[in-house]
Amino acid sequence: MFKKGRIGFFLLYFVGIFFKKNQPTYYMPVHQDDHYKDITELYDAYQVQFKKWAKWHFPQYDSLVHEDVFHDALIIYWENYKKGKFQDLTAPLINLLIGIAYNLFRKMGSKQVLEFVEQMPETERTAVQSVLEDIIGEETSAEQKIWLNGAFCQLGGECQRLLTLFYVEQKKINEITEIMGYKNNNVASVMKSRCLKTLKEILENHGKPK
Amino acid sequence: MVNLNDEDRQLIERHLDGLLTTTEQLEFAQKCQSDEVFAAQVRAYEQAVSAVKVGNRAQLKAQLTQHVQKKKVKRMKLLRGWFVGLSAAASLVIGWFVFGHNAPKTYSYEEAFQVAFQPAHSGGIEKGAPTQTSLLDSAYQAYDNQNWQVAIALFDRLDAPKPKTLFLKANAYLAIGQPEKATPILNDLKKNPQLAERQEDIDWYLALCALRKGDTEGVQKLVAMPNHLYYARAQKLLEQIKR
Numbered sequence: 139m140f141k142k143g144r145i146g147f148f149l150l151y152f153v154g155i156f157f158k159k160n161q162p163t164y165y166m167p168v169h170q171d172d173h174y175k176d177i178t179e180l181y182d183a184y185q186v187q188f189k190k191w192a193k194w195h196f197p198q199y200d201s202l203v204h205e206d207v208f209h210d211a212l213i214i215y216w217e218n219y220k221k222g223k224f225q226d227l228t229a230p231l232i233n234l235l236i237g238i239a240y241n242l243f244r245k246m247g248s249k250q251v252l253e254f255v256e257q258m259p260e261t262e263r264t265a266v267q268s269v270l271e272d273i274i275g276e277e278t279s280a281e282q283k284i285w286l287n288g289a290f291c292q293l294g295g296e297c298q299r300l301l302t303l304f305y306v307e308q309k310k311i312n313e314i315t316e317i318m319g320y321k322n323n324n325v326a327s328v329m330k331s332r333c334l335k336t337l338k339e340i341l342e343n344h345g346k347p348k
Numbered sequence: 349m350v351n352l353n354d355e356d357r358q359l360i361e362r363h364l365d366g367l368l369t370t371t372e373q374l375e376f377a378q379k380c381q382s383d384e385v386f387a388a389q390v391r392a393y394e395q396a397v398s399a400v401k402v403g404n405r406a407q408l409k410a411q412l413t414q415h416v417q418k419k420k421v422k423r424m425k426l427l428r429g430w431f432v433g434l435s436a437a438a439s440l441v442i443g444w445f446v447f448g449h450n451a452p453k454t455y456s457y458e459e460a461f462q463v464a465f466q467p468a469h470s471g472g473i474e475k476g477a478p479t480q481t482s483l484l485d486s487a488y489q490a491y492d493n494q495n496w497q498v499a500i501a502l503f504d505r506l507d508a509p510k511p512k513t514l515f516l517k518a519n520a521y522l523a524i525g526q527p528e529k530a531t532p533i534l535n536d537l538k539k540n541p542q543l544a545e546r547q548e549d550i551d552w553y554l555a556l557c558a559l560r561k562g563d564t565e566g567v568q569k570l571v572a573m574p575n576h577l578y579y580a581r582a583q584k585l586l587e588q589i590k591r
Binding site: 177178209212213216286291293301 | 357358361392393395396397398399400401402403404405406408409411412413416528
């Protein structure tokens with residue numbers, strides 16, 4: 139027969155399960171498939187988990203800030219993924235995104251220290267550390283970003299693609315030749331030099347903001 | 349704008365791509381210190397590379413923002429669809445309650461007859477001639493059980509049916525939808541002084557017989573008599589048919 143105490147215990151147990159179920163944890167079950175076609179697919183795959191996590195741990199920021207941080211985390215991940223940085227990583231992707239976002243929040247002035255991020259497994263910590271330069275080392279002001287982006291936008295589509303492949307995705311000249319469909323590596327090399335020179339000239343013509 | 353020679357340009361590009369050897373790096377640093385024009389060009393090229401990174405990031409950001417906007421629009425459309433659907437459903441339900449549920453119904457002649465017709469009560473067993481008592485009992489019983497065909501058959505077997513029995517027989521005919529057989533019985537009964545107290549009932553059932561055949565004249569006659577027992581019912585019936 140149940141005594142009152144036991145009933146109370148079971149009630150508390152089920153309430154505990156309910157809250158535990160609704161509390162976002164660091165190690166969320168995620169699928170390992172990271173072969174996403176583009177960044178928007180990545181967004182769709184992790185936005186719910188990420189926003190839940192951000193809302194839980196950084197409630198002082200509103201949902202727009204959470205969204206913005208998620209975008210930045212995705213972009214940092216995506217750029218590095220394209221460079222081939224995370225090819226052999228077996229850690230759940232959401233852990234990397236959370237690790238990157240945690241550092242972004244701290245850069246914004248958040249004092250929160252999340253034990254589970256600080257003490258994450260070595261593989262994930264190394265992966266996040268490897269992209270921290272993108273977060274912390276970036277000293278470009280907002281005006282400078284607008285100026286640089288304005289110049290980049292004035293480049294032709296082919297030059298944009300070629301320079302992105304070389305300087306962002308860090309592809310080799312022979313890979314670029316294949317991707318862009320050039321006759322040989324020499325053509326790709328010449329094109330790259332020409333595009334970079336054009337971009338430099340656009341920047342010079344527009345004048346650097348103070 | 350300064351035009352660099354090819355050699356310097358290639359040197360800067362090799363520096364940007366991280367291809368300089370240690371010795372070349374030292375020479376490159378010395379050149380930057382001694383030649384201000386060259387150093388300015390190195391900075392300009394470095395800014396160009398930064399522009400590629402910033403531009404690519406801005407494109408990715410724009411792609412994400414656009415994607416989020418599209419999702420929002422899609423969600424709004426979906427919500428609007430749900431809202432419109434639910435509003436329409438709610439309007440229909442409210443409309444039905446306000447207008448449909450309480451709205452007076454329009455009847456055809458047959459429907460009006462079905463609504464208005466209530467078979468007359470037998471008023472319990474009436475004792476007939478001793479030999480006929482059990483037969484009459486059975487007929488009344490069948491009538492009370494709304495077993496109309498049996499009741500009619502039993503009423504027919506009575507040797508000398510009383511006026512009340514005939515009245516019930518006419519009701520049974522009306523109940524099975526044979527007003528043409530009920531009408532002559534009721535017309536005969538109307539002339540019978542024994543049923544003087546049920547004259548108004550007979551009027552009503554005659555009017556219903558006519559109505560069943562698609563004729564409202566009988567009902568109209570009742571409406572013309574405000575003191576008639578069935579005046580109100582006849583009036584209501586007529587209104588329902590008119591609508």
